Amino acid sequence: MLNQRKRLWDAPPLKSHYDAVIIGGGLHGLATAYFLATRHDIRDIAVIEKRYIGYGGAGRNTAIVRANQRTQENVPLYKEALDLWPVLTRELDFNLMFYNCGNLNLAHSEAALKAMRLQTATAQFHGVDSQLVTPAECKALIPALDISDRPSYPILGGMFHPPGGIVRHDAVVWGLAKGASRKGVRIHQGVEVTGIGVQKGKVDSVETTLGRISTPRVLNAAGAYSAALANRLMGICLPISVLTIQAMVTQPLKPLLDHVISSGGYHIYANQTLKGEIATGAHMDRWPNYTTQTSAHYIKHQAEALTDLLPCMRGVKFMRTWAGLADMTPDMAPIMTGNDPVEGYYQDCGWGYFGFKSCTVAGKYMAQYMATGSCPDILLPFDQKRFEAHRLMGETAALVSYSADN
Amino acid sequence: MALSLTCPICGLRNGYEFRFGGADKGPRPLEEGLTPAQWCAYAHLNTCVAGVQLEWWNHKDGCGTWFVARRDTRSNREVPKEDVQ
Numbered sequence: 292m293l294n295q296r297k298r299l300w301d302a303p304p305l306k307s308h309y310d311a312v313i314i315g316g317g318l319h320g321l322a323t324a325y326f327l328a329t330r331h332d333i334r335d336i337a338v339i340e341k342r343y344i345g346y347g348g349a350g351r352n353t354a355i356v357r358a359n360q361r362t363q364e365n366v367p368l369y370k371e372a373l374d375l376w377p378v379l380t381r382e383l384d385f386n387l388m389f390y391n392c393g394n395l396n397l398a399h400s401e402a403a404l405k406a407m408r409l410q411t412a413t414a415q416f417h418g419v420d421s422q423l424v425t426p427a428e429c430k431a432l433i434p435a436l437d438i439s440d441r442p443s444y445p446i447l448g449g450m451f452h453p454p455g456g457i458v459r460h461d462a463v464v465w466g467l468a469k470g471a472s473r474k475g476v477r478i479h480q481g482v483e484v485t486g487i488g489v490q491k492g493k494v495d496s497v498e499t500t501l502g503r504i505s506t507p508r509v510l511n512a513a514g515a516y517s518a519a520l521a522n523r524l525m526g527i528c529l530p531i532s533v534l535t536i537q538a539m540v541t542q543p544l545k546p547l548l549d550h551v552i553s554s555g556g557y558h559i560y561a562n563q564t565l566k567g568e569i570a571t572g573a574h575m576d577r578w579p580n581y582t583t584q585t586s587a588h589y590i591k592h593q594a595e596a597l598t599d600l601l602p603c604m605r606g607v608k609f610m611r612t613w614a615g616l617a618d619m620t621p622d623m624a625p626i627m628t629g630n631d632p633v634e635g636y637y638q639d640c641g642w643g644y645f646g647f648k649s650c651t652v653a654g655k656y657m658a659q660y661m662a663t664g665s666c667p668d669i670l671l672p673f674d675q676k677r678f679e680a681h682r683l684m685g686e687t688a689a690l691v692s693y694s695a696d697n
Numbered sequence: 698m699a700l701s702l703t704c705p706i707c708g709l710r711n712g713y714e715f716r717f718g719g720a721d722k723g724p725r726p727l728e729e730g731l732t733p734a735q736w737c738a739y740a741h742l743n744t745c746v747a748g749v750q751l752e753w754w755n756h757k758d759g760c761g762t763w764f765v766a767r768r769d770t771r772s773n774r775e776v777p778k779e780d781v782q
């Protein structure tokens with residue numbers, strides 16, 4: 292009896308009708324299904340996943356969570372997401388391994404420090420704990436850091452954000468899948484969505500490799516594949532470029548990195564996993580593509596940057612590298628829309644490499660959007676129309692030329 | 698990543714020498730009568746094709762020339778002209 296294991300989610304046959312169909316068994320799709328089922332009593336839901344749940348960015352990200360973004364539209368969303376981890380851990384009865392070790396972001400120039408001043412002021416205004424720190428304080432947080440003027444880019448200061456950290460990304464996928472499945476959500480893996488049927492301006496069905504499903508609402512949550520899908524199935528063009536992003540881990544080491552560190556100057560971030568590996572990323576090749584290839588170019592860059600900041604890491608070996616896709620928007624902020632241009636068609640994409648930390652809150656509000664048909668206030672700024680109105684959000688200013696657009 | 702591109706002047710070179718300049722969306726729209734929607738489409742919108750696309754490249758760390766290449770976004774391979782329908 293004790294050894295009898297139960298699957299976390301069921302695999303029932305595909306039905307011919309659902310009240311909602313979600314394309315993509317990634318973080319955002321599963322979270323939306325979970326919130327629809329638990330908060331809005333819409334349980335007759337199919338999550339259609341082409342490969343297996345977690346195949347996309349969900350299983351490839353470096354699991355960093357934080358709420359120290361730049362703009363007033365984004366910070367409250369990410370703050371709520373951060374506050375949700377402990378709540379969901381209890382609610383799902385699944386250990387998401389939220390480790391709020393804090394994030395230390397390093398500045399290597401006056402300009403970077405100035406940007407951090409603005410960012411900490413914004414954070415504090417929104418009740419997010421974030422403060423500027425001196426090089427000596429950086430060193431106190433991470434003694435292995437070289438704060439002398441030896442590195443190519445000496446450390447001039449930093450921004451410390453104590454409530455951020457790391458969450459186990461696979462646990463989020465499994466926990467949400469389990470929670471959604473318990474409420475009746477059907478997760479169909481190995482099934483691809485190949486079409487969306489529209490009648491008189493309204494969604495009426497979804498075509499899949501296992502046949503047609505009739506449904507009044509569908510969410511495109513196919514992650515980095517969602518823009519191509521929107522184009523192919525709906526004729527929609529989005530302000531998105533899909534780029535490959537790489538990450539890697541070293542051999543396990545004794546504890547040396549108690550916080551997540553990141554540096555715009557070096558184009559690097561790193562944290563030590565509970566196993567002891569230094570997980571580090573993340574670089575993007577600046578041309579759109581759908582491969583998940585890694586490159587020697589970036590392994591070398593990563594090694595140089597890491598050992599410049601943390602000289603004690605010289606000689607440490609990388610054990611594994613991998614890559615995933617990131618759907619980048621010109622302003623590094625997501626696109627969440629609904630009923631446009633077709634009633635019942637919803638879209639949640641453009642998360643770039645911020646789609647892990649945001650998944651629960653995006654799911655929560657997209658569920659509300661889909662259940663009520665009207666856009667929750669907090670999501671209003673994320674309409675794609677901002678690009679036409681030349682009202683791009685300023686999330687990009689703190690970063691170096693990352694997207695294909697610059 | 699395994700990307701090599703053929704610069705019309707320098708020949709086949711490592712992809713990291715180049716800068717991507719966006720999908721080829723045809724000529725820049727005329728200012729006269731230009732609507733925000735048309736400009737947005739030209740400046741920001743992409744089809745995100747998984748397949749062969751025509752695109753602009755600049756040989757940034759080389760001769761500096763701009764040229765149009767055909768590349769398969771699923772493999773990063775350049776596709777010769779005659780293979781494109």
Ligand SMILES: Cc1cc2nc3c(=O)[nH]c(=O)nc-3n(C[C@H](O)[C@H](O)[C@H](O)COP(=O)(O)OP(=O)(O)OC[C@H]3O[C@@H](n4cnc5c(N)ncnc54)[C@H](O)[C@@H]3O)c2cc1C
Binds near residue numbers: 318352642643648649
């Ligand atoms: C290397 C790397 C590091 C990252 N680090 C971080 C980080 O530290 N913090 C952070 O917040 N974010 C990070 N991200 C970004 C984050 O992983 C993504 O933004 C997030 O996974 C997006 O979630 P999603 O649910 O939208 O898409 P995904 O998780 O990609 O899921 C989409 C799913 O849709 C499926 N699909 C596609 N087409 C179809 C179809 N036609 N029919 C059915 N299913 C389909 C795919 O198979 C996939 O499983 C990182 C990403 C990468 C690659």
Ligand SMILES: [Zn+2]
Binds near residue numbers: 704707708759760762
């Ligand atoms: Zn050249």
